[in-house]
Amino acid sequence: MNNKKLGKVLSIYIAPIGTSGIREKRSSILVKKDFGIEGDKFANSEDKDRLIMLIGKNSYELAKSNNIDIPDVALGENILLDFDPHTLQSGDIIQIGEAILKITKECTLCKHLTKYNSKLPKLLLNKRGIYATIVQEGTINIKDIVTLLEEEKVAI
Numbered sequence: 001m002n003n004k005k006l007g008k009v010l011s012i013y014i015a016p017i018g019t020s021g022i023r024e025k026r027s028s029i030l031v032k033k034d035f036g037i038e039g040d041k042f043a044n045s046e047d048k049d050r051l052i053m054l055i056g057k058n059s060y061e062l063a064k065s066n067n068i069d070i071p072d073v074a075l076g077e078n079i080l081l082d083f084d085p086h087t088l089q090s091g092d093i094i095q096i097g098e099a100i101l102k103i104t105k106e107c108t109l110c111k112h113l114t115k116y117n118s119k120l121p122k123l124l125l126n127k128r129g130i131y132a133t134i135v136q137e138g139t140i141n142i143k144d145i146v147t148l149l150e151e152e153k154v155a156i
Helices: 057-065 111-115
Strands: 004-014 024-026 028-032 052-056 079-081 093-096 099-106 130-136 138-141 145-149
Touching: 004 028, 004 138, 052 057, 099 138
Parallel strands: 052 079
Antiparallel strands: 004 024, 004 079, 004 145, 028 138, 052 130, 093 099, 093 145, 099 130
């Protein structure tokens, strides 16, 4: 099997049920197929292609290199990675901890980012992050390795 190690999880966030949607840092999460992240107010969405948002630290570095300082989790990620998730394509299968995810699509342009800087949405267009759905439920922890799996070896 030619699985490829891509990097690791730096941070994990959820928007707890009963909150305004502000994300809180967690050491681990449980992801469930066709549901999302247990305890997250955005779980059980009708759009099953947008259950988890993966963002690379490079998106924050791009903002910083353009003199735009944004706080942690400003981009709305559930999982912050130490590599650029845009190296993945729609349909790619990755494993993070016990969970197996399928990459679905890139994040859309988000106008709420203008609260940090009016140029930020266009700067991060197609560079903000990617969405994934859950193929196999399981726990994801900070420092877990992210591995690209051979699709034909994964029972979907």
